[in-house]
Amino acid sequence: MVEFNIFRYDPDKGGEPYFQSYKFEPEKGMTILEGLLYINENLDPSVAYRASCREAVCGSCAMHINDMYRLACKTQISVMGSKITLRPLSHLPVMKDLVVDLNPFFEHFKEIKPYFIPREAPPNKEYLQTIEQRKKIDAWLDCILCGACYGSCPVAGKDGNYLGPHALLKALRFVDDSRDGGAKERIAVVARENGVFRCHTVFNCQKVCPKDLDPSGAIARLKMKAIFKKY
Amino acid sequence: MIFHDILIVGGGLAGMRAAVEAAKKVKDVAIISRVHPMRSHSGEAQGGINAALANVEKGKDDTVDKHAFDTVKGSDFLADQDASEYLTYQGPETIFEMEHWGCPFSRTPEGKVAQRPFGGAGFPRTCYATDKTGLYLLQTLYEQIIKEKIKVYEEWVVFALGSEGDNCYGVIAYDPHSGELTPVGANAVIFGTGGIGRIYSNTTNALTNTGLAMAAPYWAGVPLKDIEFVQFHPTSLAKSHILMTEGCRGEGGYLINNKGERFMKNYVSETVMELGPRDIVSRSIQTEILQGRGFPDGSIHLDLRHLGAGKIMERLPGIRDICLNFIGIDPIYEPIPITPGTHYSMGGIDTDIDGACRMKGLYAAGECACVSMHGANRLGGNSLLDTIVYGARAGKKASEYVKDKEKGPKVKVLEEAARREESRIAQWKKGTGEGNPYKIKNELSQVMVEGFGIFRNEKDMAKGLEQVKELKERAKKLKPAFNGKKYNYDIIGFYDMKGNLDVAEAIGTGALTRKESRGSHFRTDFKTRDDANWLKHTLTYFNEMGPRLDYSPVKITKYKPEERKY
Incomplete structure (x- = not known):
């Protein structure tokens, strides 16, 4: 029973x-x-x-x-x-x-410009991307937007404007994509007050993610990029 | 009253691609989706999407015409060949478009989109993104919906069309957030509502893939085409029927019986083996099981062990995750127990090659539609291509259709349709019968497996159809158990049950009447294809007393029907 x-x-x-x-x-x-x-x-x-x-x-x-x-x-x-x-x-x-109501969760997602911004005009066929370049985004692709990370995040609980682990992970998915040219505008969004620097590195998001993704790691990587302007 | 120039029902791949295309010409486009777009069942597609790119060495001689021929042959010559040609000719452009929108395809060493072999195809033609191709395509199109700021009514469920005579003016939808039955007007409505797998108990489909995907147009008088053709995927997990992609076999996986034999050699040529078309592989597996060569749990083994950890982790990581999480097996070390599972409906809402239905202002694309390009058996990797190619085409044609239309709702027609649904629900609430919609749905799904499964015959089908009719009678007396307004999933379940029953009856009637074997429709009492009498599409019209059947010719361009050999 x-x-x-x-x-x-x-x-x-x-x-x-x-x-x-x-x-x-x-x-x-x-x-x-x-x-x-x-x-x-x-x-x-x-x-x-x-x-x-x-x-x-x-x-x-x-x-x-x-x-x-x-x-x-x-x-x-x-x-x-x-x-x-x-x-x-x-x-x-x-x-x-x-x-x-998942609307606030999806509204934050939309803020990071979660769509491909091409680096170059499209060729007649596909953009070429090496296996190594493709591997670089592998760890950031599998998000299913379930909200487990967001629910577990104490910062999201305190600050309704915090972008949240899901949105930040998605930002890195594009920033790390060799074909994408929107890094500068995305970093500008995630480096603002309610973005990556609001993260308290509690690692709850990483612990609960049912797809074994690492939003904490993504956020750390975005912080480095924002600080050293490496993109 | 809510109005949109073009309204799309369904936020999966077909619906979203239709929306993006329609929005190029028409300002006011909106999507109604039963689930949030990212929850759509398109995301569960795994193995890949076909296009004759000739990106890998073994596929260097591939062409769109060869793709068209494979599709037509796979369909057992029931496909309209112009529709199959349009599908395959659009293939390369479609892949490039999705790639240009950022879809993270796996890559060849030269950096091109990677391709793998799939069943029934002459070349490695299936473009893939590991074994999560559907999820990544879904993400890519959802990203475009965000970029284009297309309005989505999330979790609204369409119960009926708002139509008058031969014209569609919108839909009647349940808005769970307000709890209201809401009319939504539109000059054109595009259905991209997906499959109906849940009519069967042994399905790979999501819980939301019910008969309601096709029922609203069907109830309004639009025929279903070739609805008796239901695809059984060869490899689904033995108990839960979670899909194990054809990519497992495309990457070299074996099918093994309890004698340790790769038994496919007894059914197809040694060059084809596990990569036969789905109808043939499913029948082969079922034959092994029926003749006592299955394992004690009733399964056949899908063995990936010889591929090695490296290839499994790189090419099939999602499959490994599912096995680890849902059955506690690591396919690197153990074979996967599988049986065939109900997977896909070749049939659907009857449309022409433009996605237009026999009702003005109504279009359909993707699995819910039947153009038909898949005929009696769809090839793996062709359904994702179908959703995008025909989603775009329906979106384009609908935007041409609405060009000179007045931009406002037909209030009277829609209010009347809403009242009709309200009185239907009020009538149900007076029910005196025992039980609940779940019990009817569960019983029906068993009846369908037993009567209208991989092997069919007159006796079992007649019995099955009788049982479907009995269930319909019982369902008429049922009443909804929960009468709350907001987030009432019980009332949605009620409509699902009605949709399941009526589409099941359509499947059963079409199957019992079609006295031949063709593609997925295999009759042990009529074992061969009969082109003289049955090279034609079934059209099934809804009728309260039982479906009415009609037939229409198959369009043949350059491929003369021949015996299908693999």
Whole structure:
């Protein structure tokens, strides 16, 4: 038997949020997401959460599970124990139960000009990029914008204007791309008051990232670039 | 009332590419998407996107015509050949465009876009970005949506079209943030809503890929084309059916039965082996399992061990991650247990080569559409290309269509359509039946696997169709269990269930009627292709009493139908 203790808030009714407990017998190999689906299907259809790909690629189901921000689809019930507490992502307004308003998160993302700014006019075919040049951005590419880093970041919690680990990581993805020519304008954005220098190097983002990315490392690298103007 | 000159439904690759193209000519373009664009199922595509670039030594003789022929042959000659040609001829330009927008493709030693072999292709033609090609393409197009400042209604779910006679004037959507059923007017609507895999239990598709992707136009009188053709991907994880890319075999992975044999040699030539087209490889795997050569868990093994740690980590890192995280297996040291899984719908909303439907102002592109360029069996790597090529084409054609149209909503039509949906929901709330939509969906998804799977026959299909009809009757009596307004995923689930049931009935009816085997539609009671009677597209029209079928000819340009051998 497992007990899911779920954060509940109903916007139709308002009032204070509360925790509601659901008990059921989990199947072997069941994930937290499958547990939530089980609850919807058998116990309570009103529990709201986001989910889609169920394979840790779409980034829908980031939430606080027991002690850490995790993807519900990638987390085994058996690993989390018999009593599991689920809370929505922090630092973002709760809309219903485990669903938060991600607009502030995406607005910060848009600030770093998260699109390719070509260094040169496009050739007739593809831009050439060596295997080594391509390797340089490999570590910054896999962000699925789930929000786990943002929820875990104490700076994001204190300062709603802080760009956040997700946006800063994305900035480096372009700055380090041999084909991109927008480094100067992007560094100008991330070097401002609510950018890289606001990071307290707590490493929470790195610890929770379900794709094993290193936003802390990206931020450190951006700091160096901003200071030494190496871009 | 909300109005946009062009409204795109779906924020995946097809929808976003359509939006970017439409916005070149039309100022007021918006996207409605059931999930945030970055959550779209396009992002789960792994192996790559086809284009005859001839970037690698073994592919130096590749041409767009050879790509077209492979596509038509792969389709078992059901594809409209002009549509396949347009797809493949646009291939190189499409890759360069995505690359010029920053897509981080893997590279050859010369610095060009890297290409790998895929099934049913004569050359290594599949451009890839490790095994995360879909995710990176999705990122690239989402970045363009941000750059072009295109409005996105995130998490709105379209329940119905706002149409009158042969004209589409918009959609009726549920806005979970306000909890309101909201009419949205448009001069042209482009559907890029993706696949319907969740109609089957053993699917690689995301939870949001339900029959609703095609149901709204279908309910409004637009036919579905070739909907009985459902692709089963050869390699999905044995229990969860998470996709294991064709790139695994493209990079040299083996399929192994419980005798330790590379059994594909018994089904295709030794030069093709694991890289046959998906329909044939899936049937081969299923045959091995049915004849007792599977492993005790009912699986076949996908063995990558001989590729070595270096190649696996470099070319297939996502596959390794999924195996480690979801089944606790490291493919460097252990084979991966797989079975075929329901993957892709070749059929869909009937369109012409411009993406235009048989309803003015309505367009469709990507998996939800059927142009048809994939015919009875799609080649791996052609679907990503389809989303971008035909997404762009639908966007362009829609922008031409709206040029001289009045810039305002047809309020009366849309209000009436919204009222119709409201009374539908009110009617459901009076239901007296037991159970819930999840139970119906789960039962249906089992019925579809058993009746309309890899091997089909008259008896099982007739039984399956009967069961679908029974489920429809039970569903009519159900009532939504949760009546909250905001973020009511229960009501979305209700529409999903209705969509699943009606599209399932369309699949079943088309399949039972088509008395031949062609591509993914394989009947053990009619084992051969019958061009004399069945070289034609099925058109399925919605009808409350059950689907009505019609047929239309296949367009043949230069490839005469011949026996398909690999």
